[in-house]
Amino acid sequence: MNEGPFSQLLKVDGINKIERYLEQGGYSALKKALGMKPDEIIEEVKTSGIRGRGGAGFPAVVKWSFIPKDKRPVYLVCNADEGEPGTFKDRYIIEKIPHLLLEGIAISSYAVGANFALIYIRWEYVREAEILKNAIREAKEKGMLGKNIMGSGFDLEVVVHRGAGAYICGEETALLESAEGKRGNPRVKPPFPANVGLYGAPTVVNNVETLASVPLIIEKGGKWYASIGKPKSTGFKLFAVSGHVKKPGLYEKPMGYPLLKLINEDCGGIREERKLKAVIPGGTSTPPLTAEEADVSLDYESIQEKGSMLGSGAIIVMDDSTCMVYVAKKLADFYSHESCGQCTPCREGMPWLKEILARIENGLGESDDIPLLMDICTGILGRTLCPLGDAGALPILAYVKKFREEFEAHIKEKGCPFKGKK
Amino acid sequence: MIPEEKLKELKEMEKIYPDKRSLLLPYLQAIQDIYRYISDEAIEFVAKELSLNPSFVLGVLTFYTYFSRTKRGKYHIQVCRNLSCSLLGAESLIDYISKRLSLKPGETSSDGRFTFSLVECLGCCDRAPMMINDKYYTDLTLEKVDEILSSLR
Numbered sequence: 001m002n003e004g005p006f007s008q009l010l011k012v013d014g015i016n017k018i019e020r021y022l023e024q025g026g027y028s029a030l031k032k033a034l035g036m037k038p039d040e041i042i043e044e045v046k047t048s049g050i051r052g053r054g055g056a057g058f059p060a061v062v063k064w065s066f067i068p069k070d071k072r073p074v075y076l077v078c079n080a081d082e083g084e085p086g087t088f089k090d091r092y093i094i095e096k097i098p099h100l101l102l103e104g105i106a107i108s109s110y111a112v113g114a115n116f117a118l119i120y121i122r123w124e125y126v127r128e129a130e131i132l133k134n135a136i137r138e139a140k141e142k143g144m145l146g147k148n149i150m151g152s153g154f155d156l157e158v159v160v161h162r163g164a165g166a167y168i169c170g171e172e173t174a175l176l177e178s179a180e181g182k183r184g185n186p187r188v189k190p191p192f193p194a195n196v197g198l199y200g201a202p203t204v205v206n207n208v209e210t211l212a213s214v215p216l217i218i219e220k221g222g223k224w225y226a227s228i229g230k231p232k233s234t235g236f237k238l239f240a241v242s243g244h245v246k247k248p249g250l251y252e253k254p255m256g257y258p259l260l261k262l263i264n265e266d267c268g269g270i271r272e273e274r275k276l277k278a279v280i281p282g283g284t285s286t287p288p289l290t291a292e293e294a295d296v297s298l299d300y301e302s303i304q305e306k307g308s309m310l311g312s313g314a315i316i317v318m319d320d321s322t323c324m325v326y327v328a329k330k331l332a333d334f335y336s337h338e339s340c341g342q343c344t345p346c347r348e349g350m351p352w353l354k355e356i357l358a359r360i361e362n363g364l365g366e367s368d369d370i371p372l373l374m375d376i377c378t379g380i381l382g383r384t385l386c387p388l389g390d391a392g393a394l395p396i397l398a399y400v401k402k403f404r405e406e407f408e409a410h411i412k413e414k415g416c417p418f419k420g421k422k
Numbered sequence: 423m424i425p426e427e428k429l430k431e432l433k434e435m436e437k438i439y440p441d442k443r444s445l446l447l448p449y450l451q452a453i454q455d456i457y458r459y460i461s462d463e464a465i466e467f468v469a470k471e472l473s474l475n476p477s478f479v480l481g482v483l484t485f486y487t488y489f490s491r492t493k494r495g496k497y498h499i500q501v502c503r504n505l506s507c508s509l510l511g512a513e514s515l516i517d518y519i520s521k522r523l524s525l526k527p528g529e530t531s532s533d534g535r536f537t538f539s540l541v542e543c544l545g546c547c548d549r550a551p552m553m554i555n556d557k558y559y560t561d562l563t564l565e566k567v568d569e570i571l572s573s574l575r
Contacts, residue, residue: 164486181446242547
């Protein structure tokens with residue numbers, strides 16, 4: 001069962017239309033916010049303890065409070081470049097409740113003093129981009145966006161900016177480069193976007209789910225939000241479950257919900273009555289948990305204790321018929337394709353991981369290949385400008401370490417032991 | 423190069439953005455959608471519109487997989503090859519489509535009808551495996567793929 005504010009709205013038919021959204025109390029949080037001082041809003045969101053839902057889990061409001069008070073213009077960017085494999089939560093928010101996102105964008109823009117907000121959306125979300133554009137049009141007609149919103153004197157223009165097919169543009173500085181009409185190469189940090197962002201202006205970059213949570217926090221109060229979940233992982237979280245479960249899909253749970261309960265009860269368990277072998281807790285960039293490690297609660301700290309990350313909350317479940325060399329190879333294919341080529345360890349390392357993993361999977365691996373894989377991974381870790389290097393190397397290293405006997409069996413038996421057994 | 427109505431829309435956008443250079447991707451997207459590729463002439467056109475150097479425009483467009491320098495087919499069949507889809511059999515689907523269209527991934531049919539590409543995660547993992555033409559097709563089986571491809575002919 002889904003429990004939480006997003007699920008309640010997702011259930012309402014036709015809520016992508018503004019009339020229906022208003023009937024459900026939509027834009028009342030914006031009205032309330034416009035009667036508050038920007039600092040009071042920031043304080044409320046700070047009290048909520050909400051952490052960035054894009055993957056890094058950085059306290060969302062820290063980015064807001066870093067915005068200099070005396071520099072203008074300030075911009076707000078909504079990261080809707082959802083590309084982390086396994087993640088599809090933002091798509092549901094945009095498709096079903098676009099006005100909730102726009103309301104969150106408007107409140108957040110008011111709080112940080114931005115009059116221009118840009119939603120950067122991946123190009124594959126063609127339909128979703130259209131839905132957003134329509135929603136913006138509707139909101140402008142009703143005076144919820146545009147000039148002098150609800151008579152408050154606050155102006156906000158929101159644009160939908162489509163990407164063009166590059167995973168790296170989900171990284172916030174690559175996204176800013178791309179939004180400026182350039183190649184999506186990540187920038188050197190610091191300076192962080194809060195100081196030098198879009199066109200050099202202070203810029204807040206937040207994920208869709210984070211921004212869509214803001215109206216709720218303003219409506220019901222930061223204290224209420226902080227009372228849900230765990231002390232350091234507050235509130236509700238959307239979990240996108242895919243892979244070998246009977247009922248894949250989107251699940252909204254309070255932080256700290258047990259992972260095995262989600263898999264076995266909510267998702268109906270593993271398909272074909274097979275056994276759980278491994279589960280990725282937060283998108284392919286996060287190290288897998290073995291079946292033994294999967295007895296964990298879904299919050300930032302608990303998953304971190306197990307050596308992985310909650311990431312974007314994209315849970316990929318794998319049953320005992322899954323070959324872990326194949327999985328690692330899939331990841332290496334992906335990260336080598338998506339490396340922007342700027343940093344040598346990532347640009348050169350990922351294709352080597354891909355090649356070595358392919359030869360192991362195809363039965364041509366040698367015993368030296370296992371230490372070689374680990375050596376390349378550690379050669380990438382921490383040595384790139386942006387997190388993409390770690391996002392590939394960290395999980396691949398974990399697959400080798402946690403399932404080493406499978407890699408050895410491929411080399412010894414000169415082929416994949418799982419082939420033909422499915 | 424770009425139909426008047428679309429061009430007008432782009433010019434309107436220029437007024438809203440803090441800097442018109444941001445319009446580079448939207449201009450290129452409009453051209454890719456109409457012509458199915460970005461020609462030298464198109465690069466010159468966009469460069470002039472946005473006061474950019476043509477070599478800069480070329481540098482940007484080659485970064486992104488959405489843009490193609492050679493003409494894509496009328497139907498661009500793109501199948502996800504990432505993990506969630508692969509766990510649910512995307513590879514056999516890819517082999518099947520490849521045989522059925524007589525195209526290897528990355529190729530375009532000689533009649534200009536189909537381009538077949540493998541792509542990364544499309545954000546639809548709960549309905550895997552999946553593919554896209556100009557819209558998403560989900561929960562695919564070989565029979566369903568047959569139906570979709572036949573409807574495109």
